[in-house]
Each structure stands twice: as structure tokens, then as C-alpha cells.
Amino acid sequence: MSIPATIQQASGPAIHVRGLDKSYKELRVLRGVDFEVARGSIFALLGSNGAGKTTVVRILSTLLKADAGTARVNGFDVVTQATDVREAISLTGQFAAVDEILTGRENLILVARLRHLKNPGVIADDLLKRFALAEAGARRVATYSGGMRRRLDIAMSLIGKPPVMFLDEPTTGLDPEARIEVWQAVKELAEGGTTVLLTTQYLDEAEQLADRIAILHEGRIIVDGTLTELKQLLPAAKVEYVEKQPSLEDVFLAVVGRTGEDTAN
Template identity: 65%
Template sequence: MSNAVISVKGLKKSFKEKEVLKAVDFEVKQGEVFALLGSNGAGKTTIVNILSTQLKSDEGQVSICQFDVRGQPEHVRRSISLTGQFATLDDMLTGRENLILIAKLRRVSNPSEVADNLLARFSLREAANLRADKYSGGMKRRLDIAMSLIGKPAVIFLDEPTTGLDPEARLEVWDTIKELAGSGTTILLTTQYLEEAEQLADRIAILHSGKIITTGTLTELKEMFPPAKVEYIEKQPSLEEIFLTIIGKKEGI
């Protein structure tokens, strides 16, 4: 893949004697939603922490928007935004005040206008003057993602964006991510939820025990299976069946 916005080659990381990442390779192109799908402990958050300059790798080459993560961390940080597993809001401030604060910290012109536009975009206008601790889980997550867009970053990392949310709130966040993807934002999404990857991702990388086992679109992953058996209806394999079968094959080698 040429001109990748995110390029990861031979990425390795160990903590003490435990090897967490084992020569991970992948690329993400402009405007793509790329999902790292794996169970807890697979290494997803470690990858995000390295790509977002919070953690140094042991080996490997990583670049974001053509900037080297190790050699040009300040350039990388200006190109990205990160939404972690839990919302990072100031609960004492209103939704609007949270957005204005981040806009000022990022030295964006017209912070009030930026805040108002994002409140409208994320359907939070009616809750703009409520304190963030009064927001529902889905509203907090939408506000958190809205904050990550301030400054128009080229790449957004969403690390387990629906962790701890109820099904209704999860659907709200999915709709938000789909809107971002439709606007051309490049998104690296980590998730342990199979349906989330199936709903949101253009391509999916299955990460297991620190290695990427396979990467492809949902259609390409389904093609790894034998043709569907036609009984009364044609049944295609679900992403859950694909994921469990791939991991099972790998562990049996």
C-alpha cells in the first residue's frame, strides 16, 4: 500500500521478560477505518500507546503522516488525536466549557465557534450547558470524541471506544464513528467486540498474542472459509466464527 498514513513494520515490545508485541506489521491508508481486533491482553493498547508517542518500542519502524514516531514525536503529536478507553472529561465543566478548554489548549482560533459547531455536529446542543457529570455514558463518549476532533487531526486513535457502555450508548458511538469515517478522517480503532469491527471497519487485523494473524476486509476474511452450504438459506460465516476459527488454528500449530 503506497503513501500509507500509518506505517508499522517489525514492531516489537516487551515488558520485563514478557514479549507483548512480536514483529507487528500493518499499514493504514487515508480515510480508512482500520480495526485491530483482539481479546484483552492481545497488545492492542500497547500498539496505540507506541503510535501516539506515549511509549517507546523496542524494535521496528513506525511512521504517522510520514513522520517517524521515535525521531519526530512532536510532529506526530500535532497530526493525531487519541480517545482512550475512558472519557477524559472535566465533570465540573459543562459540555461546551470542556470543548472550549481543549480548543484554547490547542490554540485554535475562535474556540467558542468551534465548540458550538461540534455540539451541533454531535447532537449535544441541548446539553451544551449541562455539567459533564450529568451526561449519559453515550453522551460523554460523543463529547470525548468531539474533543478529539479539535484542531482537525489527520489521524484519530479510538482505543476500545465503547468499553463499559450499554447497548444503546454503544449504537450512539457507532453512529458517531461512521459519521467521522464518512468525512474522510483516518481512524485506527481497537476493539474486542466482534460486531463493532464488523459494523465499522474497512479492514480488520486480527491480533492474537502479540501477532497479527491475518488482515483483510470482512469479505476477504469470509473468503478464507469454504463456500457457504445452501440448505433452506445460504449461511455466511459471522466475524465471530472467523475470529475463533483463526485463533483456534493458530493455537493448534
């Protein structure tokens, strides 16, 4: 799967956030959130449920107004230039927003037509190939696995080639194989030039994907850096000989893969 580089509409960081505050009555959800996301990178906003991750994404995607602070996406202010921001982004929520009655190809064509793009069929076929869904393109989405639905959802978000993509908990509820499929799709996006802001509560997901990781806790960014920089916050590890045992994920993938090969033969 190879995704072409997107057109960058502004210089500087793709996302620039300073002093974001948001409260719901007496509940203060965000407390002065600051961070920046470099273009063409994957930035993980890591935190437990209720930490404020989705609130940040909703503010950056112009679905919610902050009580204080500023945010710019692709060089545009999320309040005063909201229309420009919406044209520069795509948003994939926690659950796949696909029409199960339609086929995968029909879902893609529908979005392309809504965006008033030329040759929607060509666009749909191209995305089906890139996301390894060509053979399933004529099938109704109701027959798709969780990983296939999520890949289709991400493909739909790419129509129009937005330079910035928000993925809010993209692997929630997926099995190990489907999670790995989505991880590969996200890596391909960044390699093609798309800036990805990923929210997750899974530590391994942030570790696998992110160029930089920010930990959001009780409405504040408490640390922000590369994985290497974050590991340096802890004391140096002692060098000891430990026999490495396979993880449950290693066992699962090995067994499932071997079963699949036997079945194919």
C-alpha cells in the first residue's frame, strides 16, 4: 500500500496548541494543554478514559469551542478560520462510520461524490487497492471483519487528500490481527506525508506508532517527547540475563497464521 504525499497548505507545525481550557459546568476537563505536531509525523495523545483526549480532538476539528487558549491546524485558527480547518482535516472516530448496507466501493464513491470530486469510481478503486480491500470491494460492508471496516473507514477519511488526520481511539474493540492491520495503515499514511494525531489508551499502540508521545492526565500534558526521551525519565535499566518468553500476542499470531496456511493448502 502506497499513499501519495498530501499537499501542504502552510509552513510550520501541522498542529499548534497553546493553553487550551475546557470545562463542563464544575468539571474542568482541560487545564492549559500545550503541544505541537510536526508535519508528516504521528503524534500520540496517550491517556486513560476521561483524561480529555476526545475533547482535544473535538476542539481541533472545530466540533467544540475551548473556553480559553488557541489552536491552529495546518496554519489555520480553529475558531476564526474554522472552514479552512475543516477542509484541511479528516476525523475518524472511535467507531467505524461506514454504511453496512452498501458495498465497500459504494461507500467510497458516496463520499467522493459528497466532496464533489471528479471520477469517484476511479478514486474508490484506487483506495480499495491501497488498503488491500480490492477483492472485498463488491461485498456489502456488513460482511466485513472489524479490521476491514476500520481500514475502509480510514480510506474514506482520505478522500480529498486532507493533510491532517485525527484518529480517535482507532483500534478500540478490535482483535490483535485487526489492530496490526490498522497500525500498518497508519504508518503508511505518515510515510505518504499525512500528519496523524492519534488518541489512544493503549501503551503498546503509542509505542508502535508514534514519533512523539504526550501523556494527558487530569486535563494536563504531564510529559511530551519521543519514546527514547520518555524512557530516559526512569532510572537506567540493570543489565541482566533474562530468558525471553513469547508473548500471548506472539502465540496468537503464530497459531492463527499457521492454521491459515494449513487451510490454504
